[in-house]
Amino acid sequence: MWLYILKRALQGLLTVWFIATATFFAMHNVPGDPLTNDRAMTETTRANLEAKYGLDQPITTQYLIFLRNLARGDFGISFVQENREVNDIIREHFPVSAILGVLAVVFAATGGVLFGALTALYRNRLPDYLIMFLVILGISVPSFVVAALSQLSLVSLNSLVGFTFLPVAGWGTVMHMLVPALVLGLSTMAYLTRLMRSSMLEVTSSDYVRTAKSKGVPPTRIFTRHQLRNAILPVVTVLGPAIAAITTGGFVVELVFAIPGLGRYFVEAVQQLDYTVIMGTTVFYGAFLVFMVILVDVVYGFIDPRVRLDS
């Protein structure tokens, strides 16, 4: 078990290194550099920055400097925003994105499992058709459309209730989080619903469910003890990539709902060629996702005994 986690952690480190290296060289192949923009920059600032990152040195030297700083956990100072460390930006804004993302994943997973099981139980009947119709909508309508529409309906809802029940935008309380998280998790929820439905149907017609019936186990117990745990396995498998999709897809939702998350800095940094911020956020996101995928794999081992983590 611990050996397995250690092994996966080392693999993860390798992945993060690869991400960092790929981003570094991709960045350096983009024409222009952050120091040649039209903002005022004193000669000394410019010289200091060039010296610190070795921008006047060959690319291999720059790469080594970058790796050394990375190993120390120092992502550097933003080239564009004056006097802001990348670490500060991440520390300030990542928790917001993380809370939003985790909440969205929780919504997506519980909703997906619940609705998937429901559609399988009511196969080819009204609830099944209804939910599967909504699933198609959820998968095909892009999140910025859903976000805008949900804001519109929130406005009507709040004016109907007479007070700000669910805020339309902003950040701060739990009430601020609910709707954006739901919007963010919606397409994943729809996808997981489909997955859960088909896996549930497969389990329902399996030999071991027939065995449980032949033992006289009542239907509710068959559902909880025999069907659910087995049917949920494929859902857990895709949860890792799903978390990736949700956290990286958060930018649009953060923008529409005016949420001070990390996504905005990520995108703005790319537009402004802010080397250090791009590198910092990319490597950080990469490390976060690698961590989540490992976490999902460890959890998988607890649900399915056939996955032996210690071998």
Added chain:
Amino acid sequence: MPAREELKSGTPLLMVEDLQVEFDTFGGTVQAVRGVSFSVDQGRTLAIVGESGCGKSVTVQSIMGLIPTPPGRIKAGSARLRGHEILGRSTVRGKEIRGAEIGMIFQDPMTSLNPTMTIGDQIAEPLQVHRGYSARDAFTEAIRLLELSKIPEAAKRARQYPFEFSGGMLQRAMIAMALSCKPSILIADEPTTALDVTIQAQILDLMHELQKETGMAIVLITHDLGVVARMADEVAVMYAGKVVEYGSADDVFYRSAHPYTVGLKEAMPTNDPGRHQELKPIDGSPPDLFAPPAGCGYSPRCPNAMQICSDRQPQDHDLHGHHSASCWLHHAQSESRPETLFFKDAH
């Protein structure tokens, strides 16, 4: 338990009469079982023999209420446990049928057990559901049942998952599970088909031994005549959804009265050195049960078929004792008497 009751009533333990089961499919209605009757007594073993698709599995699954409805439908017939109807019911006189009165084991033990539940928990489950055992007591009993099924290190094994067991071990665990509530009947649906030959014999011996201990009846479904010879007291030979020959194992094997039974025997390899003969396959294929034939289902493949065979359904002809065959050759007016078959007055 049931012994006293049975002496009183004199009715067989399980009696199935004229069972008819249909399935609605996109291609139409399949008449999978077309009037099957048999009975089995306490401590006895009935083997239901026939090729794939003849309706033998559907027959027992209907009795157990395992046929999904729809698309399945029990069209007619009855199945009575000690005289009480059980078709379409889940309890008989307040007792659960499935798991408590009748236990069942299946063809493929690898897929018939829940992969994410320990073997012990799965064996313990019927005890908790039907007998009100606590989880702890049920698990202790499960270990005892595993020992009874000759699984070494039962206490350790009970905490393992199906993927840690071999096929033969899993089938032993299945048997322990099916017998956990001491049912009066064990239905075994091709219990050895998925196992290799040496393990087959062990599983059959185990079933036989447990039968002697508990006095349960066994309904054994198989297409393997070797298994029948080893296990069965009575045999029902099924073809195209009907029982074509029925009788004691000796009668059916040594005094075969239906051409299909003879065909099956000739298609089976033997290691009897005195009987060196080539295997004779039965040519053709079973009839389409979407549109069952007007006459005998076997007539297109039957070497002894007469004109009437394809026109009219044959009746059951009693030969002697409980031995009967559903074949026109046994009709009083039939002039054809193939020497491979056993006839009434030859006895």
